[in-house]
Amino acid sequence: MTDASHRAAVAERAARAGGIVAREQFRGDLSVESKANKNDLVTETDRDAQRQVVATVLEEFPGDRFLCEEDLSTRARPEADYDPEAVDSIPDSGSVWVIDPIDGTANYVRGMRLWGTVVSAVVDGEPVASVTYLPSYGDLYAAGPESVTRDGTQLSVSGRTDPETFAVAPVGWWDRDDRDEFGRLCSAVGDRFGDIRRLGSFQATLAHVADGALEGLVCTRPMAPWDTLAGVHMIRQAGGTVTDLDGEPWTHDSDSVVASNGEAHEAFVAAGNEALR
Numbered sequence: 268m269t270d271a272s273h274r275a276a277v278a279e280r281a282a283r284a285g286g287i288v289a290r291e292q293f294r295g296d297l298s299v300e301s302k303a304n305k306n307d308l309v310t311e312t313d314r315d316a317q318r319q320v321v322a323t324v325l326e327e328f329p330g331d332r333f334l335c336e337e338d339l340s341t342r343a344r345p346e347a348d349y350d351p352e353a354v355d356s357i358p359d360s361g362s363v364w365v366i367d368p369i370d371g372t373a374n375y376v377r378g379m380r381l382w383g384t385v386v387s388a389v390v391d392g393e394p395v396a397s398v399t400y401l402p403s404y405g406d407l408y409a410a411g412p413e414s415v416t417r418d419g420t421q422l423s424v425s426g427r428t429d430p431e432t433f434a435v436a437p438v439g440w441w442d443r444d445d446r447d448e449f450g451r452l453c454s455a456v457g458d459r460f461g462d463i464r465r466l467g468s469f470q471a472t473l474a475h476v477a478d479g480a481l482e483g484l485v486c487t488r489p490m491a492p493w494d495t496l497a498g499v500h501m502i503r504q505a506g507g508t509v510t511d512l513d514g515e516p517w518t519h520d521s522d523s524v525v526a527s528n529g530e531a532h533e534a535f536v537a538a539g540n541e542a543l544r
């Protein structure tokens with residue numbers, strides 16, 4: 268087994284393990300707190316699921332580093348041999364695991380099924396394996412070095428070529444003072460494409476570009492690697508295109524995300540830039 272395939276297997280096992288913890292508490296009696304604002308939510312379950320993901324990874328890769336959405340200050344598990352080492356950005360060299368224990372916490376809290384547990388294994392700055400597990404749907408997306416699958420079936424992006432038939436997601440959310448940017452983005456997307464979706468989980472939206480359900484998405488804001496990295500990797504393995512608003516290939520420190528099936532990518536870039544004007 269190569270190091271990459273070992274990491275891919277562990278990413279899948281860890282995402283499943285964390286997702287099962289979250290699924291057990293879904294629609295239960297949740298303890299909900301807000302973080303940066305009233306609508307930026309975290310539950311105790313986010314932390315429980317993250318602990319499970321981290322503990323599963325540490326069983327196979329003790330000493331590896333982690334970039335996680337939630338605080339990593341507590342031990343992975345009481346009897347763990349290692350305190351996990353947290354980093355706050357993706358290092359250029361060495362390995363790191365990027366984790367969002369529940370992407371779509373607002374959906375989760377509302378009892379809506381679209382949320383996922385997301386794990387990427389990154390080596391020398393690049394993802395070698397990414398998994399998005401959507402426990403309430405039972406779907407597991409997994410990207411390795413050469414392909415991406417959903418529940419074992421290989422994926423490719425949508426084959427549609429006519430933008431007037433595209434379904435496109437304007438992604439992200441804004442502070443109240445900047446919210447007209449979202450309005451402009453919806454308008455710019457509506458002017459160019461057939462239909463709009465906003466799903467409440469960035470990683471699920473990216474997975475749906477990889478599986479061809481959506482033709483693309485536009486996010487005009489900087490997002491964290493746990494919101495983006497796994498799904499960007501999936502779209503590339505499915506044959507799609509992912510850039511920033513300058514049309515340059517997306518990297519984990521890009522300040523925007525434009526993802527498409529590769530058809531009319533310039534129209535997606537134009538929609539994002541129009542929203543910023």
Ligand SMILES: O=P(O)(O)OC[C@H]1O[C@](O)(COP(=O)(O)O)[C@@H](O)[C@@H]1O
Binds near residue numbers: 373436438469
């Ligand atoms: O697709 P939408 O509705 O724009 O939602 C995107 C939002 O979903 C999220 O990916 C949800 O993330 P968390 O639940 O992990 O906080 C946000 O990062 C992002 O703002």
Ligand SMILES: [Mg+2]
Binds near residue numbers: 370371
């Ligand atoms: Mg989250």
